[in-house]
């Protein structure tokens with residue numbers, strides 16, 4: 001997606017040698033008109049499948065999924081919760097995810113009320129690195145007996161193992177931009 005590539009080049013910055021920071025439009029401040037284009041593009045990519053719900057993970061996935069939902073007929077958006085909360089239902093699907101950016105494992109939960117057997121689920125998220133968040137969401141969908149129709153990612157870090165892991169699990173993956181490398185303070189696309 002050309003607009004996304006332009007924004008990454010113009011507004012992105014590299015932290016260390018493997019983190020791309022895009023806080024100005026995706027991870028801190030949200031560029032709503034840009035996310036509308038992202039939503040349209042996801043719809044184009046997954047136009048051949050019927051989607052009942054979109055599943056994502058808090059926090060950055062929520063805006064992406066909510067705006068995209070409008071192009072999928074306003075299907076409900078469910079987000080997996082990372083934080084402990086007294087508010088959360090007791091009856092949950094739960095899985096553990098190793099966080100690439102935090103360097104530690106955390107548990108994510110989805111109330112059993114919001115994922116049902118036989119539903120067609122599209123997973124959307126901001127980044128794909130080693131694929132742990134994506135596989136965690138697949139585990140939750142499997143526990144619910146729902147169908148994972150595909151995973152849509154805004155920015156895939158092609159130099160990490162996420163794509164390979166998802167392919168091994170026969171998961172359809174659509175990434176709107178794939179980074180070949182982000183070394184030497186330079187972003188290269190695949």
Ligand code: 5GP
Nearest residue numbers: 018019020100101127128129130131132133
């Ligand atoms: P994975 O589970 O695929 O290893 O990592 C994906 C998650 O880690 C994403 O949801 C995102 O929150 C975070 N992440 C991984 N790499 C990056 C990065 O380079 N930049 C940002 N902003 N987040 C990242």
